[in-house]
Amino acid sequence: MAAVASPTSLESAPRIMRLVAECSRSRARAGELRLPHGPVATPVFMPVGTQATMKGITAEQLDALGCRICLGNTYHLGLRPGPELIQKARGLHGFMNWPHNLLTDSGGFQMVSLVSLSEVTEEGVRFRSPYDGDETLLSPERSVEIQNALGSDIIMQLDDVVSSTMTGPRVEEAMYRSIRWLDRCIAAHQRPDKQNLFAIIQGGLDADLRATCLKEMTKRDVPGFAIGGLSGGESKGQFWRMVALSTSRLPKDKPRYLMGVGHSRAFLHTLLHSDNTAALHHLTVHNIAYQLRLMSAVRTSIVEKRFPDFVRDFMGTMYGDPTLCPSWATEALASVGITLG
Amino acid sequence: MQPKDLEEPLRMKLSLTKVVNGCRLGKIKNLGKTGDRTMDIPGCLLYTKTGSAPHLTHHMLHKIHGVPAMAQLTLSSLAEHHEVLAEYKEGVGKFIGMPESLLYCSLHDPVSPCPAGYVTNKSVSVWGVGGRVEMTASKFMAIQQALQPDWFQCLSDGEATCDETTSIKRARKSVDRSLLFLDNCLKLQEESEVLQRSMIIGVIEGGDVMEERLRSARETAKRPVGGFLLDGFQGTPATLETRLHLLSSVTAELPEHKPRLICGVSQPDEVLECIERGVDLFESFFPYQATERGCALTFSFDYQPNPEETLLQQNGTQEEVKYVDQTKKSKTTSCNQEMTSFEINLKEKKYQEDFDPLVRGCPCYCCKNHTRAYIHHLLVTNELLAGVLLMMHNFEHYFGFFQAIREALKSDRLAQLKELIHRQAS
Numbered sequence: 049m050a051a052v053a054s055p056t057s058l059e060s061a062p063r064i065m066r067l068v069a070e071c072s073r074s075r076a077r078a079g080e081l082r083l084p085h086g087p088v089a090t091p092v093f094m095p096v097g098t099q100a101t102m103k104g105i106t107a108e109q110l111d112a113l114g115c116r117i118c119l120g121n122t123y124h125l126g127l128r129p130g131p132e133l134i135q136k137a138r139g140l141h142g143f144m145n146w147p148h149n150l151l152t153d154s155g156g157f158q159m160v161s162l163v164s165l166s167e168v169t170e171e172g173v174r175f176r177s178p179y180d181g182d183e184t185l186l187s188p189e190r191s192v193e194i195q196n197a198l199g200s201d202i203i204m205q206l207d208d209v210v211s212s213t214m215t216g217p218r219v220e221e222a223m224y225r226s227i228r229w230l231d232r233c234i235a236a237h238q239r240p241d242k243q244n245l246f247a248i249i250q251g252g253l254d255a256d257l258r259a260t261c262l263k264e265m266t267k268r269d270v271p272g273f274a275i276g277g278l279s280g281g282e283s284k285g286q287f288w289r290m291v292a293l294s295t296s297r298l299p300k301d302k303p304r305y306l307m308g309v310g311h312s313r314a315f316l317h318t319l320l321h322s323d324n325t326a327a328l329h330h331l332t333v334h335n336i337a338y339q340l341r342l343m344s345a346v347r348t349s350i351v352e353k354r355f356p357d358f359v360r361d362f363m364g365t366m367y368g369d370p371t372l373c374p375s376w377a378t379e380a381l382a383s384v385g386i387t388l389g
Numbered sequence: 390m391q392p393k394d395l396e397e398p399l400r401m402k403l404s405l406t407k408v409v410n411g412c413r414l415g416k417i418k419n420l421g422k423t424g425d426r427t428m429d430i431p432g433c434l435l436y437t438k439t440g441s442a443p444h445l446t447h448h449m450l451h452k453i454h455g456v457p458a459m460a461q462l463t464l465s466s467l468a469e470h471h472e473v474l475a476e477y478k479e480g481v482g483k484f485i486g487m488p489e490s491l492l493y494c495s496l497h498d499p500v501s502p503c504p505a506g507y508v509t510n511k512s513v514s515v516w517g518v519g520g521r522v523e524m525t526a527s528k529f530m531a532i533q534q535a536l537q538p539d540w541f542q543c544l545s546d547g548e549a550t551c552d553e554t555t556s557i558k559r560a561r562k563s564v565d566r567s568l569l570f571l572d573n574c575l576k577l578q579e580e581s582e583v584l585q586r587s588m589i590i591g592v593i594e595g596g597d598v599m600e601e602r603l604r605s606a607r608e609t610a611k612r613p614v615g616g617f618l619l620d621g622f623q624g625t626p627a628t629l630e631t632r633l634h635l636l637s638s639v640t641a642e643l644p645e646h647k648p649r650l651i652c653g654v655s656q657p658d659e660v661l662e663c664i665e666r667g668v669d670l671f672e673s674f675f676p677y678q679a680t681e682r683g684c685a686l687t688f689s690f691d692y693q694p695n696p697e698e699t700l701l702q703q704n705g706t707q708e709e710v711k712y713v714d715q716t717k718k719s720k721t722t723s724c725n726q727e728m729t730s731f732e733i734n735l736k737e738k739k740y741q742e743d744f745d746p747l748v749r750g751c752p753c754y755c756c757k758n759h760t761r762a763y764i765h766h767l768l769v770t771n772e773l774l775a776g777v778l779l780m781m782h783n784f785e786h787y788f789g790f791f792q793a794i795r796e797a798l799k800s801d802r803l804a805q806l807k808e809l810i811h812r813q814a815s
Contacts, residue, residue: 099766099767099770099772100763100766100767101773102774103772103774104773104774104776104777106449106754106774106777108452108754108758109446109448109449112448124770128766128769128770129762129766129769133762136744137744137760137763143762143763143766145758145759145763323438323518324438324443324444325443325773325776325777326441326443326444326445326446327441328773329445329446329449329777333448
């Protein structure tokens with residue numbers, strides 16, 4: 049493989065993560081992200097507002113639920129309404145009137161998973177728009193450009209993402225390309241003072257590849273890291289091992305974003321036998337509230353130095369007998385010193 | 390002297406502040422289970438679907454200013470759930486999470502009228518999502534017992550106007566049947582402890598036959614009903630026009646101190662015509678229909694604008710009060726209703742970069758927080774939030790219109806308001 053180019057960075061990336069407490073037994077941490085649109089307590093669940101809206105929930109409802117960061121999809125917004133319009137509307141914050149933080153993804157994942165006619169090259173992801181048939185190239189530079197226009201507080205590098213169930217040389221190729229694309233994103237990023245660019249660790253389910261990726265990407269001084277390439281159909285056993293490997297090698301003083309987990313894709317409208325969408329909105333509010341409350345409870349338990357007990361209680365409630373807890377979960381917890389039952 | 394029976398519910402009282410040119414301005418007092426609620430007339434009822442304002446959770450509904458004290462439920466959406474409600478025991482108001490609201494239960498949903506031909510001498514049918522529910526008078530009253538609304542439309546035969554031309558025979562039958570249903574239901578109400586606090590609304594039928602309409606009005610007025618529903622005046626804008634004469638004659642026969650409701654009429658211009666002919670209460674489904682076609686109500690009801698505002702409007706880029714654009718035509722939606730000149734269609738490309746609120750100066754949640762461009766985006770991307778935001782604006786705008794009517798009546802300016810609305814009608 050070609051040698052990885054040395055990273056370019058203008059200055060040391062800001063430390064946006066403040067650690068408040070760490071579990072003495074496991075690797076759990078409670079902290080606070082300091083972002084341009086206010087602080088965010090971690091661990092945190094980010095509701096997904098794909099097209100500048102959280103399905104039927106208003107910004108005010110989301111705020112009332114305690115949400116301080118949510119996610120927007122660059123792929124969708126890049127197509128409709130497009131970065132130029134959003135820029136005119138004073139960024140994504142202005143367009144949807146969201147006063148707190150936003151994280152946007154690079155657009156790469158959706159492109160590959162949603163668009164049948166997409167092709168990945170060293171340049172970027174080439175695809176055909178489903179709306180007007182136009183051919184476009186989403187390069188690392190273009191992805192950062194769009195995200196700069198959106199103005200989100202955290203932006204993601206464009207990565208070469210392959211399915212976690214894929215094997216063979218493609219996984220290695222994607223991992224090294226993601227490193228090269230990270231460097232191109234860093235170079236193209238116009239607003240490092242206002243927007244925090246996160247790297248995304250790849251390497252599939254191969255421990256060696258993942259370790260290499262970790263070693264290289266952590267050389268780049270980015271404000272945060274995401275663990276990517278998981279939640280794509282791999283077994284839970286493989287999943288937790290890759291997560292554990294990643295967190296063991298990522299710097300402690302920077303935030304870790306696990307991608308694709310807890311992403312609540314909206315339930316289908318047709319499943320509910322009502323002629324009033326209000327039924328859905330009640331459920332969405334409940335679901336988001338549940339997720340946010342859960343994270344908040346996790347955080348409190350870390351701060352109060354009783355995270356292992358919290359985990360045991362939670363699992364007990366969910367599964368009853370410890371023997372009923374799925375083995376992958378038992379193993380994962382054991383690997384960080386938490387035993388059930 | 391016998392003390393007044395404390396069990397007897399406080400009598401609902403309609404007091405008229407004034408009557409001018411046939412329009413009644415006043416208040417209905419002593420409403421509700423506790424007898425302390427009030428409603429203004431002329432007024433409207435909050436339109437609901439299956440017991441909930443469309444698209445809106447309670448949280449969002451409470452953000453709307455001027456929500457009417459009484460909400461409309463439809464039997465068509467609730468009849469099939471009556472067993473659950475009966476078991477619940479505490480009434481539909483609590484079940485739907487609106488224990489504070491006054492409730493009126495109509496037979497049908499004004500937006501989706503049901504197929505004709507199912508009324509018999511003994512029963513009337515309504516259509517829910519699960520299909521047809523056939524109701525005799527006793528089944529009907531059993532359902533009302535489970536619902537425990539404050540007011541409910543009596544079982545009635547409303548099919549005299551279903552065909553193009555009403556036969557006198559059919560009109561007569563609609564009156565006869567409805568009176569029979571009414572007498573049966575009143576009798577059943579006497580025997581029901583639970584329904585003592587609910588009021589039956591008598592239904593005036595008779596198709597387009599004057600004689601039958603008058604007979605229906607006179608006979609129904611003899612019964613101890615709480616108010617009257619004027620049925621069969623709905624249809625296309627053209628048909629209401631021809632029925633206005635009938636409407637005046639009917640209301641002239643009704644007692645002054647009982648409220649008059651009309652079903653199927655909700656557009657601003659038609660509302661005013663009906664108020665002038667003695668109607669007090671309307672359904673608010675028009676804002677819902679506008680929402681479903683991606684439209685926002687923008688018609689002005691500011692009949693005494695301040696001169697500076699008028700100048701701004703004239704010079705500004707927004708269209709607010711304007712003469713009708715004849716080229717306006719949008720796709721019909723599932724409501725099978727054409728867009729009116731009282732609204733703008735946010736799906737149109739010209740709103741893509743319009744960063745103004747739906748209506749400048751509107752105090753609703755949507756106008757205070759979002760732009761036309763954002764609503765346009767939500768509609769184009771089929772996002773559910775579009776319905777939420779549009780419904781909030783459309784309801785608030787519509788309730789504001791009714792407030793303006795009451796104020797105009799109070800200050801003797803209804804003619805100005807009417808002229809303003811008329812200018813904006815197509």
